Amino acid sequence: GAVVSQHPSWVICKSGTSVKIECRSLDFQATTMFWYRQFPKQSLMLMATSNEGSKATYEQGVEKDKFLINHASLTLSTLTVTSAHPEDSSFYICSAPSGAGGSNTGELFFGEGSRLTVL
């Protein structure tokens, strides 16, 4: 099946620094990708929808200037956490619909997740 890959899988940074997380669709093209955040023992919360060639759409309450999303190509979306603080420590997960071969089942493929720890 379709594969979505994230990098890095975990990262530790100092407060105030910026961290970039990459999300790649390895065997299909994704005009749309979704970024989720998951705090410990909680469910996934959608942060934003990344659209290739246009601005991302952010969910209510998510700061677009803090969480910069760039969807530069049909296989790559990046999430940059700017000026990270300890409260930004979380599990960040991206996903993309396959849509391969004209399929339109609504199935989403998820990356392995990136665990960010801000000291």
Next chain:
Amino acid sequence: DAKTTQPPSMDCAEGRAANLPCNHSTISGNEYVYWYRQIHSQGPQYIIHGLKNNETNEMASLIITEDRKSSTLILPHATLRDTAVYYCIVRVSGGSNYKLTFGKGTLLTVNP
């Protein structure tokens, strides 16, 4: 998207069938039932989805009641690796809006 209700946790013995229920009483005619699972510290994994007919694949079976107000995910022979949080999600299939809204799900613990 319609709201779903799932028990917070369930236990199952290894090798036995795991039956995970989901209520979606406000589901509308064009909404599908999707099931995903999330093993600890991993991204979610698609399991199965259906509209009104029962569905089966290599991972599981999905039984949807005739009135479509509830469904059951069946793992026929649960293994320890099936321990995960299982999410039941109702939404319109395909189109330009693929985003999924996750509830709290059911933590299934498979015991040896």
